[in-house]
Amino acid sequence: MIGRPKPEQLIVAGLMALIIAATLAMLTLVFLAGRRDAAPAIETAQDQAVSAELAGEGANLAAGLAEALHQQSLAQRQVLSALERAAIQAEDADAPLDPARADRLRAHDDQLCGTAPHLDGCGQP
Numbered sequence: 001m002i003g004r005p006k007p008e009q010l011i012v013a014g015l016m017a018l019i020i021a022a023t024l025a026m027l028t029l030v031f032l033a034g035r036r037d038a039a040p041a042i043e044t045a046q047d048q049a050v051s052a053e054l055a056g057e058g059a060n061l062a063a064g065l066a067e068a069l070h071q072q073s074l075a076q077r078q079v080l081s082a083l084e085r086a087a088i089q090a091e092d093a094d095a096p097l098d099p100a101r102a103d104r105l106r107a108h109d110d111q112l113c114g115t116a117p118h119l120d121g122c123g124q125p
Contacts, residue, residue, distance in 0.1 A: 109121075
């Protein structure tokens with residue numbers, strides 16, 4: 001039969017329980033303090049990760065746009081070359097322009113140079 005525990009045993013058991021409870025409480029406080037202190041660093045790291053992801057997406061979009069513009073520029077050059085060859089080989093290529101048409105073209109050139117004087121062929125304003 002199990003007898004009643006001695007008072008010394010009860011005191012030792014109580015002290016052990018108290019030490020264990022105090023240790024668990026301290027560990028809990030340290031854990032919570034660490035989480036609280038780490039929260040800004042975690043948030044900063046998450047923000048940096050999102051920022052890096054957005055920067056990567058932006059770089060990919062910019063590269064795609066640059067490639068599309070390059071392809072469009074090549075296509076425009078090909079069309080312009082074909083039109084230039086056709087204009088040079090036209091049967092009326094050496095015929096003088098109608099004076100009224102030449103005046104209209106000069107007026108359009110003047111208007112364009114007034115809007116963008118930095119273009120080639122435009123005199124200084």
